[in-house]
Structure formats: structure tokens, C-alpha cells
Amino acid sequence: xxxxxxxxxxxxxxxxxxxxxxxxxxxxxxxxxxxxxxxxxxxxxxxxxxxxxxxxxxxxxxxxxxxxxxxxxxxxxxxxxxxxxxxxxxxxxxxxxxxxxxxxxxxxxxxxxxxxxxxxxxxxxxxxxxxxxxxxxxxxxxxxxxxxxxxxxxxxxxxxxxxxxxxxxxxxxxxxxxxxxxxxxxxxxxxxxxxxxxxxxxxxxxxxxxxxxxxxxxxxxxxxxxxxxxxxxxxxxxxxxxxxxxxxxxxxxxxxxxxxxxxxxxxxxxxxxxxxxxxxxxxxxxxxxxxxxxxxxxxxxxxxxxxxxxxxxxxxxxxxxxxxxxxxxxxxxxxxxxxxxxxxxxxxxxxxxxxxxxxxxxxxxxxxxxxxxxxxxxxxxxxxxxxxxxxxxxxxxxxxxxxxxxxxxxxxxxxxxxxxxxxxxxxxxxxxxxxxxxxxxxxxxxxxxxxxxxxxxxxxxxxxxxxxxxxxxxxxxxxxxxxxxxxxxxxxxxxxxxxxxxxxxxxxxxxxxxxxxxxxxxxxxxxxxxx
Amino acid sequence: xxxxxxxxxxxxxxxxxxxxxxxxxxxxxxxxxxxxxxxxxxxxxxxxxxxxxxxxxxxxxxxxxxxxxxxxxxxxx
Numbered sequence: 057x058x059x060x061x062x063x064x065x066x067x068x069x070x071x072x073x074x075x076x077x078x079x080x081x082x083x084x085x086x087x088x089x090x091x092x093x094x095x096x097x098x099x100x101x102x103x104x105x106x107x108x109x110x111x112x113x114x115x116x117x118x119x120x121x122x123x124x125x126x127x128x129x130x131x132x133x134x135x136x137x138x139x140x141x142x143x144x145x146x147x148x149x150x151x152x153x154x155x156x157x158x159x160x161x162x163x164x165x166x167x168x169x170x171x172x173x174x175x176x177x178x179x180x181x182x183x184x185x186x187x188x189x190x191x192x193x194x195x196x197x198x199x200x201x202x203x204x205x206x207x208x209x210x211x212x213x214x215x216x217x218x219x220x221x222x223x224x225x226x227x228x229x230x231x232x233x234x235x236x237x238x239x240x241x242x243x244x245x246x247x248x249x250x251x252x253x254x255x256x257x258x259x260x261x262x263x264x265x266x267x268x269x270x271x272x273x274x275x276x277x278x279x280x281x282x283x284x285x286x287x288x289x290x291x292x293x294x295x296x297x298x299x300x301x302x303x304x305x306x307x308x309x310x311x312x313x314x315x316x317x318x319x320x321x322x323x324x325x326x327x328x329x330x331x332x333x334x335x336x337x338x339x340x341x342x343x344x345x346x347x348x349x350x351x352x353x354x355x356x357x358x359x360x361x362x363x364x365x366x367x368x369x370x371x372x373x374x375x376x377x378x379x380x381x382x383x384x385x386x387x388x389x390x391x392x393x394x395x396x397x398x399x400x401x402x403x404x405x406x407x408x409x410x411x412x413x414x415x416x417x418x419x420x421x422x423x424x425x426x427x428x429x430x431x432x433x434x435x436x437x438x439x440x441x442x443x444x445x446x447x448x449x450x451x452x453x454x455x456x457x458x459x460x461x462x463x464x465x466x467x468x469x470x471x472x473x474x475x476x477x478x479x480x481x482x483x484x485x486x487x488x489x490x491x492x493x494x495x496x497x498x499x500x501x502x503x504x505x506x507x508x509x510x511x512x513x514x515x516x517x518x519x520x521x522x523x524x525x526x527x528x529x530x531x532x533x534x535x536x537x538x539x540x541x542x543x544x545x546x547x548x549x550x551x552x553x554x555x556x557x558x559x560x561x562x563x564x565x566x567x568x569x570x571x572x573x574x575x576x577x578x579x580x581x582x583x584x585x586x587x
Numbered sequence: 588x589x590x591x592x593x594x595x596x597x598x599x600x601x602x603x604x605x606x607x608x609x610x611x612x613x614x615x616x617x618x619x620x621x622x623x624x625x626x627x628x629x630x631x632x633x634x635x636x637x638x639x640x641x642x643x644x645x646x647x648x649x650x651x652x653x654x655x656x657x658x659x660x661x662x663x664x
Binding site for chain 2: 254345349352357359373377382388389390393
């Protein structure tokens with residue numbers, strides 16, 4: 057798509073590996089370099105992925121058989137809550153901010169992100185927030201145990217772990233908003249000459265829309281949890297029925313944040329997958345314009361459908377019908393994307409390296425998650441399925457097979473650029489197939505459990521649910537252990553391996569492939585000219 | 588959807604051009620040719636305002652549709 061006519065890296069390459077920065081720990085604490093910060097985001101999110109994953113495995117272990125075996129019910133509730141919060145705010149969101157930090161400046165021909173120090177602060181706010189969430193398990197009363205949705209009245213009644221979760225969310229919100237301001241400013245102001253917005257790779261476009269969504273909705277979440285905080289400690293009654301407040305109000309505010317949040321998590325993944333599919337099909341993306349339009353439309357429409365998460369709390373039938381129709385409509389631009397990816401592959405010269413496998417896996421499984429979402433969009437069905445394992449299966453098909461698989465696709469795709477080495481392709485493919493098989497083993501059966509009526513967030517269940525739960529638990533351990541292969545592959549790739557050329561993928565397009573691999577510490581100090 | 592920020596001052600797209608672009612974005616479809624002409628003529632400000640208005644029209648449209656359906660439920664039999 058873009059042709060850079062520049063010899064800019066003649067200068068940069070001379071500084072490869074020894075930029076002007078402090079060494080050791082101080083390099084990472086004080087860095088304003090987008091690549092350093094991007095790497096820290098990615099490592100942080102992977103660490104959180106393992107922490108949240110261990111919580112998930114404890115949950116699945118408890119659910120291996122009916123009755124209570126391993127953990128107390130109170131602790132089980134804390135695990136489900138922290139698993140959700142950590143995976144959404146600690147793993148997936150930072151992972152894509154990490155991708156953005158690394159790749160946006162490279163893709164648009166900028167020397168760095170617009171606000172280097174703010175970028176540093178955005179990252180360094182994350183570890184304290186993660187510490188607050190994890191250590192809240194050890195305070196009197198334990199961690200927040202109301203589910204990641206933090207519904208009152210439970211949140212008003214719980215111990216100081218709840219306050220720690222609220223504070224953590226505030227900090228994570230600050231971090232996300234600052235990251236988004238940085239991304240928007242970088243895209244609007246630091247593009248190389250000739251890199252018009254319509255020439256940007258789709259990953260940049262998807263992040264632009266996502267960044268606006270983050271700025272729009274994170275303050276809403278902050279408001280909701282602050283009102284919870286004042287209800288808890290300062291005598292207000294926003295959500296406390298005893299004082300004349302309305303617990304359902306919280307649900308409306310939360311989901312006004314929560315539904316766009318779903319798209320915040322998935323839209324950057326759309327960008328990654330679009331680029332990967334185009335590269336390994338050796339064709340330009342089919343319907344680039346449509347994709348940009350669809351992403352922008354989803355961004356706007358995501359604000360109009362929030363109450364489909366709460367059909368059963370009581371609302372007029374008119375409102376139920378409104379949210380049902382609006383939700384079904386939002387599936388149209390999403391369906392257009394699936395069509396575009398498929399059409400990109402149509403008659404392409406396909407090859408199936410690991411990033412492509414994860415991208416195709418993403419299309420398959422995200423479509424399953426999208427369709428089960430449409431099932432749940434129907435009020436009459438949702439009234440039956442609300443708070444069952446069907447919902448758990450649905451959103452894991454969008455969050456894990458959607459966001460996580462696209463993050464894996466992106467990681468394998470850009471790993472040669474980051475490390476300068478090729479990863480072990482065979483191991484990558486094994487990682488994909490194990491993840492794909494075990495993911496489905498874990499979550500597909502949960503559809504059946506949900507339809508049969510098994511409620512979520514309960515540590516015990518009726519005897520007839522045992523078989524599917526055991527399959528699910530075995531799948532979960534398989535999936536979890538498969539991720540260690542990914543870690544091993546990355547570490548060996550960082551340490552060595554075949555040298556990666558500047559453009560390791562034959563069909564890849566874009567400015568990031570014009571810089572050497574590994575990308576020098578400083579790139580695009582002189583901006584390229586894009587034709 | 589444009590939107591070269593630098594081009595904002597030279598914008599010449601009319602109301603219907605912007606409305607059309609937003610309509611097609613809601614379906615997620617756009618001819619490349621039309622997209623390229625959008626990108627030439629529509630400014631970022633126009634597209635953001637039109638997008639918000641489009642979103643409001645969508646919401647009001649669905650609300651009206653739903654009300655018509657609910658009112659007619661009783662009269663169907």
C-alpha cells in the first residue's frame with residue numbers, strides 16, 4: 057500500500073542496540089521510547105494473562121465435579137470477579153496498547169509517540185493497579201466478590217477489597233485515557249508526509265476508533281465506581297435502595313460503559329487480523345473502505361445497545377424491543393467484516409504460517425461468538441439464558457477466540473520485527489492447534505450447560521451437569537498449559553534463532569517492514585515520504 | 588471518511604454527501620471510488636457531527652418502530 061522513498065535508516069541503524077538511554081533497571085523506569093514501553097505493556101499483559109489464567113484454572117478445578125472440593129464459595133466468587141477484571145483490564149487492553157505503542161509509530165512513519173513521558177506514566181500506573189487487585193485477596197474480607205460487573209447491593213456490602221478494586225479501576229482508567237490521548241495525537245499529528253488517513257494500515261484505523269471509545273466511556277466507569285465508593289463510605293444513596301437509591305441505575309451506567317468496552321477490546325484485534333489475512337493471502341484487503349466505515353459505525357452504534365445485558369432486571373417491553381432491534385442491527389457492520397476477510401482470502405495465494413492460522417481461527421470462532429450473541433440479543437431467549445453458562449460460552453468466544461487469538465496472530469506476525477529473529481514455526485503451529493482444540497473443548501460444551509440451565513458464578517451444580525463440566529475443565533487445563541509453549545517460543549526467539557530479514561513475510565505491506573529487524577532503538581528520525 | 592485533518596479548511600462536501608457517507612458506514616459498505624471522493628471532500632468535523640446525528644436518527648427510528656409495533660400488538664387479534 058505504501059512506498060517509502062527514503063534512506064532514513066542509514067542513520068538509525070548506526071545506533072542499533074545502543075540508543076542514548078540509561079542502562080539496567082533505570083532504562084525501563086525512565087524510558088520514553090515507544091518500543092521499550094510497548095515491550096513492557098506486552099510483558100505486563102502476558103504476566104496478567106497467566107495470573108488471570110491461574111484463577112480460571114482454580115475455578116475450573118472446583119467445577120470438575122459437583123459439590124465443594126477445593127475452595128470456599130466466598131473465595132470462588134472472588135476468583136470469578138478478579139479473573140474478569142484482570143483479564144479485561146490487565147491482560148487484553150494492555151496487550152493491544154502494547155501493540156499500538158510498538159507498531160503505530162512504525163506504521164505511520166513517526167519517530168515516537170506524541171507524548172513520551174505521558175506514555176511512560178500510562179504504563180507505570182498499571183503495576184500498582186494490578187498489585188491492588190491481586191493483594192486485595194489477602195485483606196480482611198477478601199477481594200471484591202460481586203463479579204466483574206460490580207453490581208450493587210453486593211458492592212456496597214463488601215469489605216475493603218472492594219475499595220481496592222475501585223481504586224485499581226480508577227488507576228487503570230487514567231492509564232487507558234492517557235494511552236488513548238497519546239494514540240489519537242500521534243495519528244493526527246505525526247503521520248509521515250503523504251501518509252493520509254486513508255492510506256493508514258487498518259490497525260491504525262481500528263486503534264483510532266478504539267481510542268475515541270476509551271476516552272468516551274472510561275470516565276463513565278470511573279463515575280459509576282466513584283458513586284459506589286461514596287455510597288460505601290460517605291453516606292450517599294445512589295445505588296442503595298435503603299436510602300432511596302436505585303441499584304438498577306448502576307447497571308445502566310455500568311453497561312453504558314461495558315458495551316463499548318466490548319468493542320474496545322475487540323476492535324484493535326480486527327485491525328491486526330485484517331493485516332495478517334491480507335499478508336498471507338498476498339492480496340490487498342478486500343473492501344478497505346468498507347472496513348473503515350464498518351469500524352467507525354460500530355464505534356457509534358456501540359453506545360446504543362447497552363441494556364441488552366440486563367433484559368431481566370425489569371424494563372418496559374418497548375425498551376426491550378428497542379435494545380433487541382438495535383443489537384441485531386449492529387451485527388450488520390460486523391458481518392461485513394467477516395465477509396471482507398473471507399473475500400480477501402478468496403483466490404488469494406494463501407500460506408498458513410502461525411499468524412495466519414490464528415487469524416483464520418479468529419474468523420471461525422469469532423463468528424460462533426457473534427452468532428451466539430445474536431441468539432442472546434433476542435429478549436425471549438435471553439430471559440431463559442440470562443446468567444447461565446451459555447452467556448459464559450458466548451463472551452469467551454468473543455474475548456478469547458476474538459481478542460486473544462488476534463493478539464496471538466499479531467504477536468507472531470510482528471515478533472520477527474521486534475526481536476530480529478524468526479520464531480519456531482513448528483512450535484507456533486502446535487501452539488495454535490492445541491489452543492484451538494482445547495479452547496473449543498473448554499467453551500463449546502458450556503453452550504449445552506447453559507441451555508440446560510446451569511447458572512454461572514456458582515461453585516456447585518446439579519449432578520446432571522457433571523460430564524460437560526469435566527470435559528470443560530480438562531479443556532481448560534489443556535488450553536492453559538498450551539500457553540506455556542507460546543512463552544517458551546517467545547523466549548527462545550528473543551534469545552536467538554534464524555535471523556529475520558526486514559520483511560520476513562512475502563506479502564506484507566507497510567512502512568514497518570522498511571526498517572531493519574530488529575527495529576532499531578530509534579526509527580523514522582527523518583520521516584519517510586509516502587507515495 | 589477523511590479526513591485529512593489538514594484539509595479541513597478546504598472541505599466542500601454538501602449535506603447529502605456527508606449524510607450518504609454516514610448511511611453507508613452504518614451498513615459497513617462503501618465503493619472504493621466513493622470512499623476516495625469522500626476522503627477528498629469531507630472534513631473530520633463534518634463526519635463526527637454527521638455520525639452523531641446519524642446515531643440519534645437511528646435511535647429515534649428504532650424507538651418509533653418499536654412503539655408502532657407495541658401499539659399494534661393489541662389490535663392484531
